[in-house]
Amino acid sequence: MKINRTGVLLVVVLLLLFGLELVSGPAQVPLLTALSDLINGNASISAIILSEVRLPRALLATLVGASLAISGAALQGLLRNPLASPDILGISQTAALFAVLVLYYGLSQYAWFMLPLAALAGGVLAVVLMLALARRIAGTHTIILAGVAISALTGSLTALALNFAPNPYALQEIYYWMLGSVANRSMNEVWLALPFMLAGWALLLYSRNFLDALSLGEDTAQSLGFALKRYSWLVILGVACCTGAAVAVSGSIGFIGLVVPHVLRGTVRAQPGRLLLISLPGGAVLLLLADIIVQWLPSAIELQLGVITAAIGGPFFLYLLLRKRHLFI
């Protein structure tokens, strides 16, 4: 495989931002001292903040960003639609709805995997619904409109579910599930999401040649040796794993899945299969950046991550639309 220069650059930037994320936050933590304390087993405050607060947050931002971006790239390839992404098609919101139902109606206490599994099931349901709709309504725009309807519906159901839940913090929680955040997480969330995300990445990367073949249409892809149903299911499951796990631990964060593939498409000469791998560091970089901005902004209460991803993603997307119209067919 050829080494992509943009890919290398992204990984370097990713490492830098990861380091920056570790030193961002309300308390001053000298990174080197904290690290040496951690290695030597000194339970200093710095070491505890680093390992219990900062590290899970940075890891989650990286994993969630990567997972949402690769999901977006895969969905755009599968539907051959440049406007597809987990949040625009309502997959994130459906996953959030299922997660909320499990979390606030007590099902999550039965087994640790109930929460991610429910989010994943929500993801699968939304993608299957989407594909069923895509078969019936062929146009690029109608599919997106259907997605908008699904996301509005599941979003409102989520709010409703939270309102009826025996929970005094409903309003705050709604805000979190709708916009997403990686603040105040522990390593538990990392271990909860990681296996599903890795499985999702593997499924999607395994399907990369199929997504390439799909750029010639379904019939030709099939004639090139790709069983359409089997591979579509692999992609659906992969997207559901990635998005479901991401949503289960961070709410539904928008724009990453849409913007990252678009920004990077030119660097892989628009090939859907190659876009998958490079979207991983791309998404991680964007989400880390957004989370660093969230922490640096001098606001009274910390902003939700989705606010910043939209604030960065929105204008950038408009710029791309105006400058590179040909990419959008």
Next chain:
Amino acid sequence: MNSQTSVLLSASELSLHAAGTVLLDKVSVQINAGELLAVIGPNGAGKSSLLKLLAGVSTPTTGLIKLGAMSLADCSVTHKARSVAYLEQRPHVYWPLTVRQVVSLGRLPHAGTSLENSALAVQRALVFTGIAALQERLFNTLSEGEKMLVNISRVLATEPRIILADEPTAALDPYHQLLVLELLRTLAGKGQGIMVVLHDLNLAARFCDRLLLLAGGRVLCDGTPEAVLSSGHIAQAYHIDAVYDSITKTVQTKGRL
């Protein structure tokens, strides 16, 4: 295997039913090595459906397709994809890919094999169709004629034994129609078996060894252009009055019946 002609792909008694309609009714056909076979027939005769079945894109309701001596259903997906290349009607490329990228997609059935061989096969295909100079152009900026040459190159990059092409001359100017059929003729001369759907009876008569005339999902006639293009057959299939001149190999149409 037969000593005179080697049968690359054969279908016996293929039927295809969809939503209560019979699209194909007991169609039998074989594609021989070194032969250019045209499928002709009026709109809705089942030509495209037949090609999709043979390409393994859809599965027949009843009937058997054999690739060489093996049933197509028992072949590995990879073996099938390497042996049979399919060029669909009005092929579309969904992303801004270059000509070389599109042609390289024809190597997907060989994924995991030598990259050098793949690069060579792609280059050979581009040179064969005469579009090597266009390889860095974006596919969607090309003319219809150029696009078809790219698609033929994509099919060739697979290095298949059998090519199934669905109306490759539709939407092309006369120059490109002739060019495409000359290319297919040359490929047949090299031993590949080629089945091509055509609407232009003159092109079919002039370039093809054998014609398969379909009407209403059935085979009306299968044989040489002289045998198939009789006034009776044409009248029965197309409901037009036409005369075939076997010296000039042209069909003159006189009017609707």
